Amino acid sequence: MSTKAAGTAPEVSALDLAALLCSRVCHDVISPVGAVVNGVEVLEDKDAADMREVALDLIAKSSRQASARLQFTRLAFGAAGSAGARLDLGDAEQVVRGMIEDERTSVDWRLPRELLPKNRVKLLLNLVLLSTTTIPRGGAIIVSALGEGDAMGFRLEATGVSARIPQGAESLIGGQVPDGGLDAHVVQPYYAGMLARESGMTVRFVQDGDMVTLTAA
Template identity: 90%
Template sequence: MSTKAAGPAPEVSALDLAALLCSRVCHDVISPVGAVVNGVEVLEDKDAADMREVALDLIAKSARQASARLQFTRLAFGAAGSVGARLDLGDAEQVVRGMIEDERTRVDWQLPRELLPKNRVKLLLNLVLLATTTIPRGGAIVVNPVGAGDAMGFRLVSTGVSARIPQGIEALIGGATPEGGLDAHVVQPYYAGMLARECAMAVGFVQDGDTVTLTAA
């Protein structure tokens, strides 16, 4: 992914940013929703009666997955309350586990259960998404606090085979844009950078072998 040199964040209209984030949400949920539709079609096919149990299992699994992704994106990208609202880190943990944990990826959540300013929690959720991109083959993500209270920062340590810092991600967080412009594939790290600046926090990556540490403080 080719990006311009990091510098002052370019102007992105509110309409364009909203459209790109909507596209990102749709991308996250379209696959499980499509699987639900496929399962329903199998149930409606009288010639596929032997596939009924498989279809029901597919529908149940995909519906749970779609629900988990919507709950996560509602907090990570949505309004999630009024301006100045505070969000519960316990709720953040719940949506992270529903979205991220599976047979390949485990989350070790070490944050206390308390209320933090909305944008700080939204940043945390977006950092979790960034952490998953550092371990493309799965692994473990440990989420730790840096400091305490309203000034709390976060340290996410991702460990897995073939761990790496995705190319261009640091520039995107810094406010640079790809040569072809922002699209739904890169808007999430760009948005995470916007949240970090809003919270007056700096985001950094360090790699050591199969471990990548992502810090926002």
């Protein structure tokens, strides 16, 4: 299935979309921030002195995670400059690695370092997020270019055990609102579809065994 640049018109108000994206960002950062709070509470507990090192490690790890997620969501969902702004693919790589790479998932970034129109880079970041949902047990994601310059498209190959195209992702990217309406859990692929249409691009999913390929061109 493909999503067309001239696809279904959005059926969500700007206010609702903004609220849902804010909820999505809060969902992404609340876990590590909560872990930091828990670590501080342990440090303040005089009866838990033996847990001090564990608490400090938790605070340090969770703080880095929260920072990485905020930096990623700032570029993926935020304004990131004026309407005609251009974003650096090098900065995109940095936030992707900070957000995505861990002991379960690796990223092979094969894009050149250059400036592209803002919404095209925001679409790329949202496609990376979608790629992670296709490999729920982790795996490897290869990010490469289709074409060059301002017309550059993207190809993302996600390989991992139990790889699959998430239910409803294709229709959401195509601009279709679920019967029950949008919520913070599904707004991200819907927003990715809006970015694709704004950039005049088509997004496609293809699955071949344990590999799911996303293309935007």
